[in-house]
Amino acid sequence: MAMRELAVAVRERDGAAIIDLQGDVNAAGEAALQGGYAQAVRDGPESVVLNFAGADYINSTGIALIVGLLAQARAHDVQMTACGLSDHYREIFEITRLADFMTIADSEDGAVSGAERGDDA
Amino acid sequence: MAALTRPFRRRLRRRDREAASSAVQRPPAAEAPVEQAPVEIAPNDPLLAYLQSASGAVDIEALELDSPALGELKAAGVKLAVPLVSQGELIGVLNLGPRLSEQDYSSDDRKLLDNLAAQAAPALRVGQLVREQEAEAATRQRFEQELEVARLIQQNFLPKELPELPGWQVAAYYRPAREVGGDFYDVIPLPDGRVGFVVGDVTDKGVPAALVMSATRSVLRASAQRLIEPGEVLERVNEHLCPDMPEKMFVTCLYGVLDPETGHLRFANAGHDLPYVKTADGVVELRARGMPLGLMPGMSYEEKEATLEPGESVLLHSDGVVEAHDPERDMFGFPRLKQTVGEVPGGQALIDRVLADLDAFTGPGAEQEDDITMVTLQRSAGGSVLVAELPGDERVASDPGSNGRVLAEFELASEPGNEREAMKRVEGAVADLGLEAARLDRLKTAVAEATMNAMEHGNEYRPDRPVSIRVLESLGSLRVQISDRGGAGEVAPAEAPDLEAKLEGRQKPRGWGLFLIEKMVDEARVTSGGEGHTLELVMRLEGGGDGDA
Numbered sequence: 098m099a100m101r102e103l104a105v106a107v108r109e110r111d112g113a114a115i116i117d118l119q120g121d122v123n124a125a126g127e128a129a130l131q132g133g134y135a136q137a138v139r140d141g142p143e144s145v146v147l148n149f150a151g152a153d154y155i156n157s158t159g160i161a162l163i164v165g166l167l168a169q170a171r172a173h174d175v176q177m178t179a180c181g182l183s184d185h186y187r188e189i190f191e192i193t194r195l196a197d198f199m200t201i202a203d204s205e206d207g208a209v210s211g212a213e214r215g216d217d218a
Numbered sequence: 219m220a221a222l223t224r225p226f227r228r229r230l231r232r233r234d235r236e237a238a239s240s241a242v243q244r245p246p247a248a249e250a251p252v253e254q255a256p257v258e259i260a261p262n263d264p265l266l267a268y269l270q271s272a273s274g275a276v277d278i279e280a281l282e283l284d285s286p287a288l289g290e291l292k293a294a295g296v297k298l299a300v301p302l303v304s305q306g307e308l309i310g311v312l313n314l315g316p317r318l319s320e321q322d323y324s325s326d327d328r329k330l331l332d333n334l335a336a337q338a339a340p341a342l343r344v345g346q347l348v349r350e351q352e353a354e355a356a357t358r359q360r361f362e363q364e365l366e367v368a369r370l371i372q373q374n375f376l377p378k379e380l381p382e383l384p385g386w387q388v389a390a391y392y393r394p395a396r397e398v399g400g401d402f403y404d405v406i407p408l409p410d411g412r413v414g415f416v417v418g419d420v421t422d423k424g425v426p427a428a429l430v431m432s433a434t435r436s437v438l439r440a441s442a443q444r445l446i447e448p449g450e451v452l453e454r455v456n457e458h459l460c461p462d463m464p465e466k467m468f469v470t471c472l473y474g475v476l477d478p479e480t481g482h483l484r485f486a487n488a489g490h491d492l493p494y495v496k497t498a499d500g501v502v503e504l505r506a507r508g509m510p511l512g513l514m515p516g517m518s519y520e521e522k523e524a525t526l527e528p529g530e531s532v533l534l535h536s537d538g539v540v541e542a543h544d545p546e547r548d549m550f551g552f553p554r555l556k557q558t559v560g561e562v563p564g565g566q567a568l569i570d571r572v573l574a575d576l577d578a579f580t581g582p583g584a585e586q587e588d589d590i591t592m593v594t595l596q597r598s599a600g601g602s603v604l605v606a607e608l609p610g611d612e613r614v615a616s617d618p619g620s621n622g623r624v625l626a627e628f629e630l631a632s633e634p635g636n637e638r639e640a641m642k643r644v645e646g647a648v649a650d651l652g653l654e655a656a657r658l659d660r661l662k663t664a665v666a667e668a669t670m671n672a673m674e675h676g677n678e679y680r681p682d683r684p685v686s687i688r689v690l691e692s693l694g695s696l697r698v699q700i701s702d703r704g705g706a707g708e709v710a711p712a713e714a715p716d717l718e719a720k721l722e723g724r725q726k727p728r729g730w731g732l733f734l735i736e737k738m739v740d741e742a743r744v745t746s747g748g749e750g751h752t753l754e755l756v757m758r759l760e761g762g763g764d765g766d767a
Contacts, residue, residue: 121635125635154638154666156670157670158670158728160730161729161730162727164721167721168720168727183659184659185656185659185660188656188660189663189734192737193715193717193730197717198721
């Protein structure tokens with residue numbers, strides 16, 4: 098079974114830069130993810146949204162990449178939001194406390210409109 | 219007989235006053251102390267045979283032979299020749315001019331000379347032998363030094379390590395003969411993700427072959443980066459080599475370009491031994507026409523294609539394998555090699571098997587005649603992941619101590635991404651146990667992380683170290699045992715990940731694996747023993763709570 102290499106696309110919606118993640122979120126996706134983030138913050142958006150709807154596998158090396166992005170976002174005062182996570186990965190974001198440092202939205206709409214917390218588990 | 223071809227030296231020394239007093243009877247050349255040019259005695263000169271069989275000193279003036287050397291001796295004023303014979307072999311001649319008293323040599327003189335010759339001959343022989351041996355030792359030392367240089371050049375230009383190709387096992391072997399030949403191999407990563415494979419052989423041995431080998435390799439590497447088609451690459455290399463190639467030297471070379479994703483192989487051959495491919499239908503040769511490199515410019519090289527399906531392998535080899543001889547001087551030959559390729563799946567195992575076959579064939583202690591080089595590429599079976607699976611009926615028997623039921627047992631190659639295969643297979647193995655979806659997701663994540671740990675930290679992603687996974691059900695629990703082969707050394711305790719520290723750069727971003735595993739399952743324990751470590755993941759099947767430890 099081959100890995101599904103991470104593909105990253107960036108789009109703008111209502112002042113937020115949305116990074117769509119497609120494929121496996123793991124160490125192999127580092128370059129793609131970093132490239133996407135750099136593109137997303139280039140025009141100084143209000144917030145950056147990581148959309149995990151197309152990512153069905155996130156492992157510990159992928160978590161490490163997200164930690165790295167989050168550290169950059171915090172350093173530049175960019176708000177970061179995640180959406181499209183399955184229940185399982187939402188749980189992992191909570192266990193790792195990523196959910197304490199970034200907003201986890203139920204949907205892309207929620208992520209863009211108000212950064213309200215979808216679920217305070 | 220070597221001594222016979224050496225020039226015989228004759229020295230005539232005279233004192234001035236004698237030269238003055240007896241000038242009439244002296245040859246004109248003997249006026250001063252002189253060292254005359256040596257008289258060469260040709261190997262076929264009858265004088266040699268005469269001296270060898272003479273019983274003592276020979277009166278040169280009285281001797282009549284059709285011999286150029288005899289004439290020269292007479293002209294030089296030699297009166298008496300005393301053969302120096304050791305063990306029946308003529309090793310020198312003592313030539314004497316006229317007596318200082320101008321009288322003829324008496325029979326006492328002759329007896330004295332014969333005695334002298336009898337004692338001088340063995341001493342001279344010993345001296346000659348010592349000198350010969352010293353010369354031989356010097357030659358041998360020069361030869362050894364040259365071999366060492368050749369070996370160094372050779373080893374410097376062979377790849378230090380082979381690239382990791384996910385889904386492939388790549389193995390290579392090179393063993394120089396004592397008199398180093400010009401074998402080489404190379405693995406060249408190409409810009410588009412494909413990989414070039416080279417096996418070549420320079421005619422001749424020693425330093426000249428090693429130098430041509432290094433030149434060939436460099437030109438090939440450079441051309442491979444710029445040109446994609448293997449035929450064009452060989453064409454280019456040939457053009458580069460031709461002008462400077464020493465006479466009677468050439469290079470045979472096979473160059474193939476593999477797409478690791480598809481198994482597609484494009485190759486061209488400059489007169490090298492044909493590679494063998496082990497397929498499901500038997501062993502086939504990869505044929506493509508082309509002249510060896512460096513013979514003549516303007517050559518073109520036929521290009522062929524093949525596809526290596528999962529489980530198939532290819533062997534590239536040098537003629538040191540098939541041209542090895544047994545004690546009866548029979549050659550190992552292509553049929554034997556072909557048969558071996560058909561019997562072994564590939565990879566390092568194939569190389570080991572060929573070497574074992576060769577050793578058995580040539581016999582114990584046989585000196586290797588030529589360099590031996592092999593490169594194998596094996597495409598992993600079953601979509602690049604599966605290494606081995608035990609037959610079903612061995613599974614239950616294989617866990618005698620636990621009263622457990624073995625649901626699955628398999629091995630995975632240590633290749634990035636194979637943790638997903640582990641997840642899939644464990645999911646399949648536990649499908650009948652009715653694990654609720656959330657708990658199944660947690661188990662899968664724990665299995666993936668544990669498999670990654672084993673592949674990376676235990677097995678260091680080495681192709682010869684697979685990960686073994688066993689899924690058991692016993693006493694109301696599901697147990698997944700994941701074993702590496704990294705040896706039984708201590709596992710360094712992992713630092714507990716602290717997100718705030720990571721966000722502030724005080725901890726590295728990574729280091730979540732074990733933490734996640736422990737959070738995902740009811741119990742996780744590490745045991746060591748035998749070949750490495752085993753991480754056992756336990757999920758309780760009834761009343762197991764929510765797993766949120």
